[in-house]
Amino acid sequence: MILGRVIGKVWATVKDPAYERRTLLVVAPLDPRTGARRGDSTLAVDFTGAGEGDTVLVVDEGSSACGLYGDDVPVKTVIVGIVDSFDCFGRTFVVN
Amino acid sequence: MELAKVIGRVVATRKDQRLAGIGLLIVQPLAHDLSPRGAPQVACNMAQAGLGEIVYTIDGYEAAYALPGKFAPTDLAIVGNVDGVHAAGAAPGGGGGGR
Secondary structure (H helix, E strand, O other): OEEEEEEEEEOOOOOOHHHOOOOEEEEEEEOOOOOOEOOOOEEEEEOOOOOOOOEEEEEEOHHHHHHHHOOOOOOOEEEEEEOOEEEEOOEEEEOO | OEEEEEEEEEEOOEEOHHHOOOOEEEEEEEOOOOOEOOOOEEEEEOOOOOOOOEEEEEEOHHHHHHOOOOOOOOOEEEEEEOOOOOOOOOOOOOOHHHO
């Protein structure tokens, strides 16, 4: 799993049913050592009610996504938690 | 599956209920000679690991099998607390909790 920050949202009227009634968020991965953004952003289906600016816990694994849906779906990356704080190498980041 | 060092913790009160009560630790993946390799990640602590300790992790869907219950949305779990590592080319006795 990775830590990420929600930096945006995606809308689409024509889409696979798996994305209907779901929020698709743009997530920038964070480096837990510095709290800074690191690497390319990704899209993730939200399962926790996260919003822009939230720091989130992201699972990037297809079978886990299918497990959340209880069905085989074309979804790989999902948000499974909203982070309150994290600490690394003695530094604490309170993020929500 | 790979070696890793515990370098931090994550607190997330609002999360999937199947992750409730599961410790979330930040781990730095390691090569067999205990040198850092790749980016830190967040793992479910299924081996009572603590900060600074050397562990080994399972990634992908199989990580969910380390957690109680039929299914849990995770792709990385700590499944062992390493006492020692011996590998060709590795520093002798590199394990031992890594403190």
